[in-house]
Amino acid sequence: MGFFISPEFFGSSPLFEILTPLKSILTVETISYLGLIYAVFVAGLDMNFDTILHARKKATSIAIAGIFIPMALGAGIYSFAQSMYKADEHYLKHFNTKRAYLFWTLIYSVTGFPMVSQILADLKLLYTGLGRVAITTATLTDFYNWVMFSLLIPFAINSGTAIYSVISTVVFALLCFIVIRPYLGQIIVRKTNQNEWDNHQLFFVIMGAYAFAAITDLLGTHPVVGALLYGIMIPRGKFTHMLIRKSEDFGVVYLAPLFFGSCGIRLRLIYVLYKQGLGLLVIILLLSCLPKIVSTVIATRFFGMPVLDGVAIGLVMNTKGILPVLMLNLAWDKEILSVESYTIMTIAILVMTMMVPIVINAIYKPRKLHKQNKLRTIQNLKADSQLRVLACMHNPRHASGMISILDACNTTKLPPLHVFALQLVELTGSSTSLLSVHINQPNQQQTGAQALTKAQEYLESITNIFEAYTQVNENIRVETFAAASTYSTIHEDIYNVAQEKQTNLVLLPFHKQSNIEGILEIANTAFKDINQNVMSDAPCSVGIFVDRCLGSLSKVDMRVLMLFIGGPDDREALAVAWRMSKHQGVRLSMVRILMFGEAAEVDPLAHIEARGLLSVVLDHEKQKELDDEYVSSFRLKAVNNGDSITYSEREVHTRDDIPKFLHELDQIGYDLYILGQGSSRNSLILSDLMKWTECRELGVIGDMFASNNFGSSSSLLVVQQFGFGGMVFENTTQHPGEVPAKDDGSAAFFVKVE
Numbered sequence: 001m002g003f004f005i006s007p008e009f010f011g012s013s014p015l016f017e018i019l020t021p022l023k024s025i026l027t028v029e030t031i032s033y034l035g036l037i038y039a040v041f042v043a044g045l046d047m048n049f050d051t052i053l054h055a056r057k058k059a060t061s062i063a064i065a066g067i068f069i070p071m072a073l074g075a076g077i078y079s080f081a082q083s084m085y086k087a088d089e090h091y092l093k094h095f096n097t098k099r100a101y102l103f104w105t106l107i108y109s110v111t112g113f114p115m116v117s118q119i120l121a122d123l124k125l126l127y128t129g130l131g132r133v134a135i136t137t138a139t140l141t142d143f144y145n146w147v148m149f150s151l152l153i154p155f156a157i158n159s160g161t162a163i164y165s166v167i168s169t170v171v172f173a174l175l176c177f178i179v180i181r182p183y184l185g186q187i188i189v190r191k192t193n194q195n196e197w198d199n200h201q202l203f204f205v206i207m208g209a210y211a212f213a214a215i216t217d218l219l220g221t222h223p224v225v226g227a228l229l230y231g232i233m234i235p236r237g238k239f240t241h242m243l244i245r246k247s248e249d250f251g252v253v254y255l256a257p258l259f260f261g262s263c264g265i266r267l268r269l270i271y272v273l274y275k276q277g278l279g280l281l282v283i284i285l286l287l288s289c290l291p292k293i294v295s296t297v298i299a300t301r302f303f304g305m306p307v308l309d310g311v312a313i314g315l316v317m318n319t320k321g322i323l324p325v326l327m328l329n330l331a332w333d334k335e336i337l338s339v340e341s342y343t344i345m346t347i348a349i350l351v352m353t354m355m356v357p358i359v360i361n362a363i364y365k366p367r368k369l370h371k372q373n374k375l376r377t378i379q380n381l382k383a384d385s386q387l388r389v390l391a392c393m394h395n396p397r398h399a400s401g402m403i404s405i406l407d408a409c410n411t412t413k414l415p416p417l418h419v420f421a422l423q424l425v426e427l428t429g430s431s432t433s434l435l436s437v438h439i440n441q442p443n444q445q446q447t448g449a450q451a452l453t454k455a456q457e458y459l460e461s462i463t464n465i466f467e468a469y470t471q472v473n474e475n476i477r478v479e480t481f482a483a484a485s486t487y488s489t490i491h492e493d494i495y496n497v498a499q500e501k502q503t504n505l506v507l508l509p510f511h512k513q514s515n516i517e518g519i520l521e522i523a524n525t526a527f528k529d530i531n532q533n534v535m536s537d538a539p540c541s542v543g544i545f546v547d548r549c550l551g552s553l554s555k556v557d558m559r560v561l562m563l564f565i566g567g568p569d570d571r572e573a574l575a576v577a578w579r580m581s582k583h584q585g586v587r588l589s590m591v592r593i594l595m596f597g598e599a600a601e602v603d604p605l606a607h608i609e610a611r612g613l614l615s616v617v618l619d620h621e622k623q624k625e626l627d628d629e630y631v632s633s634f635r636l637k638a639v640n641n642g643d644s645i646t647y648s649e650r651e652v653h654t655r656d657d658i659p660k661f662l663h664e665l666d667q668i669g670y671d672l673y674i675l676g677q678g679s680s681r682n683s684l685i686l687s688d689l690m691k692w693t694e695c696r697e698l699g700v701i702g703d704m705f706a707s708n709n710f711g712s713s714s715s716l717l718v719v720q721q722f723g724f725g726g727m728v729f730e731n732t733t734q735h736p737g738e739v740p741a742k743d744d745g746s747a748a749f750f751v752k753v754e
Helices: 014-019 022-046 049-053 059-084 088-094 098-109 113-122 127-155 159-193 199-219 223-233 236-265 269-276 278-302 309-318 322-333 337-363 396-408 432-433 454-472 490-501 525-536 568-581 613-617 618-639 659-667 684-690 694-705
Strands: 389-395 418-428 476-485 506-508 512-514 520-522 541-546 558-564 586-595 645-651 670-674 715-720
Touching: 022 113, 022 199, 022 223, 022 236, 022 322, 049 127, 059 098, 059 127, 059 278, 059 309, 059 337, 088 127, 098 127, 098 322, 098 337, 113 127, 113 309, 113 337, 127 159, 127 223, 127 309, 127 322, 127 645, 159 199, 159 223, 159 236, 199 223, 199 236, 199 418, 236 396, 236 512, 269 278, 269 337, 309 337, 322 337, 389 396, 389 490, 396 454, 396 506, 396 541, 396 558, 418 454, 418 490, 454 476, 476 490, 490 525, 506 525, 525 541, 525 694, 541 694, 558 568, 558 659, 568 586, 568 618, 568 670, 568 715, 645 659, 659 694, 670 694, 684 694, 694 715
Parallel strands: 389 418, 389 506, 418 476, 506 541, 558 586, 558 670, 586 645, 670 715
Antiparallel strands: 512 520, 541 715
């Protein structure tokens, strides 16, 4: 925006002097430095020493290579640019100095961690293997860049007195961390735990950043170094989140843009294009993208990573933050870099940062993420294969409930169960970089008496719940971590984690939870949208868990009913129940409903494209053959365990027979119902009933059991089998006064089966 009010845009016309008088420009630049100091203070809050100190060899090596190799290549690019500039020899010689090389090469080494975390979150790569390496590498690189800035820049701007500035700044930093930080941390934690903060007190906390900036300025280094130190000193947790949330609008939205606007006023793009030509500008822009890519490819090859991953990480490392812009402004003020170099490098920073998401999304992010060489289902899982479950939860209550389901699936007769416990965190504006540390150290406990954010408290509680569970269950392995994203797109993170971990089942909590009276109440309507989005395009089978205090059982001792009507979802549900039946604490009853008469009528509109690829191929009779074959196998192999497994059949002739029969079953009293979602059934009466369901993700039968009017006190697990196109949740008939289901615009994904 600053470029459009610069002399380049208006030329020497009187309009420029009217719109931007010199006095106003100086005032704006002065105020903009307030925003700059605040932005660097926030960058300090983003840095986490636990990640830096406990970083693995791979990330550390890539970070170091990504700093020094670009600096070496950057020196060559600067020499090339100097030789290609069309200008007076005396003019070029003035900028051919060690200070110019230092600034230019340091800019090539920079990576902006907050920008990287936001880009990876937007691209849904934050929780992939590449994302974890990239985020850790970016954290280390950003920290090393700020250290180099603090130690080297004084030599470029202060020359003779630089050594004294550096020594005094190092002494001040040690004083801050050894003496001031412990007392500051105690005060902040105590007042946060007691909820004593108000806006007046928070104002004085923020003013501390400007006080530290003034001190480092007096010591001879740049003021932002003090702001960075102050930000690093403040303990992470609830206070950090609250401070940013209340102050970022003023600091980041209003003040910081003034700094970038002042940079735009200094651009001389038209002048450079006229004097040097577009060709030189494009060549230097292309060359500027290469150093980071070359360095990361070299480093990643030592660790056996694919070249494409190295290129992707290199592209991400090209993302710049506020530090290189600050360096360019210093070089401009001190007349260290020429107009040409300043303009070209500013354009390069802007172009690289803007193009990184587009390029990575085009060349790296898999276009057919869910394409598999075999069905990812429990039914097709080999007897000697490990069951891998992605258990998604929003709070510790969900974790306690799901442990009962997981424990029932865990038996010593089968290979160990591998659970990936994923906490779903709603991402707000500034949360990305603050939460991303949990991606790299998911099981790391918070140190000290820090006041944690609610998301951190939940993650710690969930981790403790699963750690306690694994201590008494040797035949299970649990990995706990968090996914932070907006609720409208968090289903994509679930897809990516399920794909990354090669899971067979995604387990999701129902959007309603049971109160003390046993009535299901809405916990969060957004949870319903998440569940429906996941079921629409999941890379494996999906289970929706309706918990009616099943987690209160101290050990697995439950009566389970598997209700089988027919179709792929019911076969998958039977596979889950079959696995649970191998647990000595589970008593399984399977009831097969046989459709006759009116109930057996086939829906003529069932074979539509939205039902999925396999539904077009498999007609009603073929589905019935598959049902008979699988049920017969279950009866032959499983129903021989005395009272632990029973099988029965029930005939249904009319629509009214269904609720009557379900009420009869509920009177028996079961702890858990296991049902198929039933989107691929071809029954006319079930298709008609589906139009009137309140929660279509549960299917017709599941919606009845979950209804408070039905009066059941049993928990419910509704299963959808992978490979049938997923559910379609739009164009449904609603009850009078009912809020229509959210249409997220996503169509069903037809999976290619090989």
